[in-house]
Amino acid sequence: MPINISRIMSWTFRDLRPYLRGMALATRTGRRPSITRTLWDSSVGKKTVMAVSGLIMLAYLVVHMLGNLKVFFGPEELNAYGHWLRHMGEPFLHSHWGLWAARIVLIVSVVAHAVSAYQLSRRDLKARPVAYAHKRRRAGYATRTMRWGGIIVGLFIVWHILDLTTLTVNERAWEGHPYQNLLATFSTWYGNTIYIVAMAAVALHVRHGFWSAAQTLGAGNARRDKTLKFLAHALALVLFAGFVSVPVGVMTGVVS
Amino acid sequence: MKLTLRVWRQQNADAPGAMVTYEVDGVSKDMSFLEMLDTLNEDLILRGEEPVAFDHDCREGICGACSLVINGDAHGPERTTTCQLHMRSFTDGDTIDVEPWRAAAFPVVKDLVVDRSAFDRIIQAGGYITAPTGSAPEAHATAVPKADADHAFEHAECIGCGACVAACPNGSAMLFTSAKVNHLNVLPQGAPERETRVLDMVATMDDEGFGGCTLTGECATACPKGIPLPSIAAMNREWLRAVRKGPRRP
Incomplete structure (x- = not known):
């Protein structure tokens, strides 16, 4: 049997390859981790x-x-809309399935957002262990309040669900009648205060968050920057105005 | 000019440090900030005290050796390096706070000197190209579009001083890393390592203990070379592209 030198050489080098590679490039070689990892x-x-x-x-x-x-x-239109939400996708989907599908997407999003925010914040705080003696305001208000604003919004979501979904803390608590329930909430001073403060926090969060998300996903560049900033401001303003118009409507008697 | 300086003094990496107050007299408006510190040090030496240690080299604003956070600003109030900052930016009787770069990845060596070798390790992870050595190649052999050349040059201006990390409330090195990734990834010479470069440099940046980016924009404001903030978005784009495509390993 003829001895195939090149074959033997290639076997040998195949076995040695990981070690050779390790010597050539000291960092990060070998098996590639999954995309998720x-x-x-x-x-x-x-x-x-x-x-x-x-x-x-x-x-x-x-x-x-x-x-x-x-x-x-009017109450009929809002209550009918609430009814439709619970029966979204029927008769193809069973009652509440459409609603729960949306809820699951939102729960996963909230958890993913909060867990990564927590882990990234810990990394950030660890990376700057000693503060400067000469204090100076850094970044804008919306940027500086992202962490606390996020926590405020998170707590508000819990309150909001207990108030208008499970009706646990709602004064009226009339199932299937969101119009009457929200009227009850916005007739209390605390209901209005909590809601408006939370919406301000949401608006500030969106203002920095939308633009930042665009940068993180690589959509930002010098040419597009003004458009993205404008969109972030517009979204924040429209959301704030839209949400706050409801308690203001109740307070001024437009909604009753 | 007569100035009051509050300077961070720290014997070594393990010793505790503190802000110490000094009076400096006879400061000329035409002195650079470092020359003003030289004046202070001459005084200290004459009095038999230990001079203040600080990094400096070219004193022309091109080497990236000087640092110092002056009154809370990396490289002080002007958008330049500390060596190119002149005392005319201050007024007689001012109190000036002088601190080292603050970041977990930049430990203090002594007084105002910090160890910036974490930057070297980020560069080692991917801040290079594979090029045949030997005589210089014909300059027109590889055509580079003007826009790409300008983009690369804008980012090649980074001198690695670390002002971006010092200014960032998260001690993040995203602007520094993005400068090198933008510089090399846009050029045909950098194409073979396009994916591995961004993946390895970002991973090394994380390993070195730099923080993440929260897009406060402090880095780009502090940068003496004007590396723009959108460079970070461009690096994110390169990183996501590399993750999607997978790195081409040898």
């Missing part, structure tokens, strides 16, 4: 998770705000 392990990847989940929630907020405006067209 790469995303979750990297600060840039985790920001991508934040950006995508944030944009999903932002899209939901726009839809939610538009739906809320039905309150200005």
Whole structure:
């Protein structure tokens, strides 16, 4: 049998290849981790998770705000809309399935957003252990309040669900009648205060968050920057005005 | 000019540090900030005290050796390096706070000197191109569109001083890393490592303990070379592209 030198050489080198490679490039060679792993392990990847989940929630907020405006067209229209939400997709889907599908997407988004925010914030705080003795305001108000604003919005979501979904803390608590329930909430001083403060926090969060998400997803560039900033401001303003118009409507007697 | 300086003094990496107050007299408006510190150090030496340690080299604003956070601003109030900052930016009787770069990845070595070797390790991870060595190639052998050349040059201006990290409330090195990724990834010479460069440099940046980007924009404001903030978005785009495509490993 003839000895095939090149074959033997290629076997030998195949076995040696990982070691040779390790010597040539000391860092990060060998098996490639999965895309999910790469995303979750990297600060840039985790920001991508934040950006995508944030944009999903932002899209939901726009839809939610538009739906809320039905309150200005009387109890029948809003209550019928509430009824439709529970029966979305019927008869193809069972009752509440459409609603729960939306809820699951939102729950996953909230959890992904919060967990990555927590982990990234811990990394950020660890990276700057010693503060400067000469204090100076850094970045704009919306940017500086992202973390606390996010926590405020998170707590508000809990309150909001207990108030108008489960009706646990609602004064009226009339199932299937969102119009009457929200009227009850916005007839209390605390209901109005909590809601308006939370909407201000949402608006500030969206103002920095939308533009940041665009940067994280790589959509930002010098030419597009003005458009993206304008969109972020417009979204924040429209959401704030749309949401706050409901308690203001109740307070001024437009909605009763 | 007579000035009051509050300077961070720290014997070594393990010793605790503190802000120490000094009076400096006879400062000329034409002195650079570093020359003013030289004046202070001459005084200290004459009094038999230890001079203030600070990094400096070319004193022409091109090497990236000097640092210093002056009154809370990296490289002080003007958009330049500390060596090119002149005392005419201050007024007689001012109190000036002088601190080292603050970041976990930039530990203090002594006084105002910090260890910036984390930047070297980020560069080692991907801030290079594979090029045949030997005599210089014909300049027109590889055509580069003007817009790409300008983009690369704008980012090649980074001198690696670390002002971006010092200014960032998260101690993030995203602007520095993005400068090198933008510089090399846009050029045909950088194309073979386009994916591995951005993946490895970002991973090394994370490993070195730099924070993440929250897009406060402080880095681009502090940068003496004007590396723009959208460079970070461009690096994110390159990173996501590389993750999607997968790196081409040898």
